[in-house]
Amino acid sequence: MTPEESQSSATSAAGSNQRRDADFERVALPWMNDVYRFAYSLTRNESDAQDLVQETYLRAFRSWHTFQPGSDARRWLFTICRNAFLRSRERTRHEVELEDGDTEALALATRHRDMLNDGTDRALAQIDLRPALTTALEQLQEPFRSAVILVDVEDQSYDAAAEILGVPIGTVRSRLFRGRRQLQERLALYAKDAGFASAGTAKEKQSDD
Amino acid sequence: MTSTPPNTPSIGSHGHAGEVNCTRAMQQLWDFLDRELTDEQLGAVRRHVESCSSCFPHKAWAERFLEALHSLRDERLMPPELKARVMEQLRAAGYAGTQ
Numbered sequence: 001m002t003p004e005e006s007q008s009s010a011t012s013a014a015g016s017n018q019r020r021d022a023d024f025e026r027v028a029l030p031w032m033n034d035v036y037r038f039a040y041s042l043t044r045n046e047s048d049a050q051d052l053v054q055e056t057y058l059r060a061f062r063s064w065h066t067f068q069p070g071s072d073a074r075r076w077l078f079t080i081c082r083n084a085f086l087r088s089r090e091r092t093r094h095e096v097e098l099e100d101g102d103t104e105a106l107a108l109a110t111r112h113r114d115m116l117n118d119g120t121d122r123a124l125a126q127i128d129l130r131p132a133l134t135t136a137l138e139q140l141q142e143p144f145r146s147a148v149i150l151v152d153v154e155d156q157s158y159d160a161a162a163e164i165l166g167v168p169i170g171t172v173r174s175r176l177f178r179g180r181r182q183l184q185e186r187l188a189l190y191a192k193d194a195g196f197a198s199a200g201t202a203k204e205k206q207s208d209d
Numbered sequence: 210m211t212s213t214p215p216n217t218p219s220i221g222s223h224g225h226a227g228e229v230n231c232t233r234a235m236q237q238l239w240d241f242l243d244r245e246l247t248d249e250q251l252g253a254v255r256r257h258v259e260s261c262s263s264c265f266p267h268k269a270w271a272e273r274f275l276e277a278l279h280s281l282r283d284e285r286l287m288p289p290e291l292k293a294r295v296m297e298q299l300r301a302a303g304y305a306g307t308q
Contacts, residue, residue, distance in 0.1 A: 021306035029308060032295065036287035050291050057295045061302055102236040109235035109267050116266060124270075129277035134284060151243065152278040158245050177239055184274060 024064055027073045032057070034154060035077050041149040042085045044138060052088070056081040075156065078164045082146070101173035108181045115188055123191035136186035144179030151176050229253045234264050242271055 035056055040049040059080050067076055115121045140148065143165070150161040151172070162169045227249060229237065234257040240246050241254040258268040296308060
């Protein structure tokens with residue numbers, strides 16, 4: 001390599017690094033809040049969530065060459081985040097896979113019919129769901145919580161959530177529906193505790209989770 | 210007649226092809242609200258739930274529930290010092306952007 005060639009190759013390497021950094025800044029960095037929310041939903045602990053966000057961005061930066069320009073950066077970052085989280089835990093999971101989503105969806109409609117009948121529905125109509133949902137979401141167990149966070153809070157499609165979580169779409173669907181059902185059970189309990197449900201007609205019903 | 214794919218909605222009580230009955234509508238309620246159905250399936254579920262007095266309240270409640278859940282997005286913002294920590298680490302790894 002002549003000195004000129006070496007000079008030009010060094011310049012182009014610097015130029016490509018500059019472009020890489022600019023792309024990374026424009027495409028990946030704006031999602032830090034979203035990654036933090038997802039990280040928090042996985043760790044449920046602020047300090048662990050912060051560590052996980054740092055780990056995610058470091059990995060993302062190092063493997064930036066694998067990112068497909070124009071594809072969904074949030075989905076890519078969530079996938080890295082999820083993988084980093086799993087590796088940091090190395091936990092063995094013995095998850096019972098669920099019945100299919102159709103059954104789960106139907107169970108929810110049946111449950112809501114009970115809520116209409118026992119007055120819980122009227123009680124729920126009177127309360128602000130947000131604070132109750134915040135608590136309920138924190139208490140929701142994995143693997144349901146990640147599915148709900150990704151699809152319902154972060155607006156990911158079933159397909160994107162399946163890729164991020166590394167499971168088939170049908171599994172995302174059943175986890176999501178089960179998670180939603182558990183959240184609704186907690187909302188019903190919250191409405192009763194808040195004293196809105198008429199005690200006379202409310203049937204005491206144990207939640208099945 | 211062509212053969213029927215396994216996921217084709219069942220024929221509703223009015224007998225038109227492409228209609229769904231209550232059971233099928235409730236099985237597909239979440240897919241419907243999540244826009245995870247084909248246009249044809251979305252239309253079939255929409256026609257059913259908008260006109261069925263039994264299914265409509267389920268749809269209304271499910272919508273309110275999902276809206277409340279989605280609004281939680283505004284609630285957990287990252288601590289302000291986190292961004293500085295991330296940037297510091299990225300710089301140590303070779304990042305030299307303007308942020």
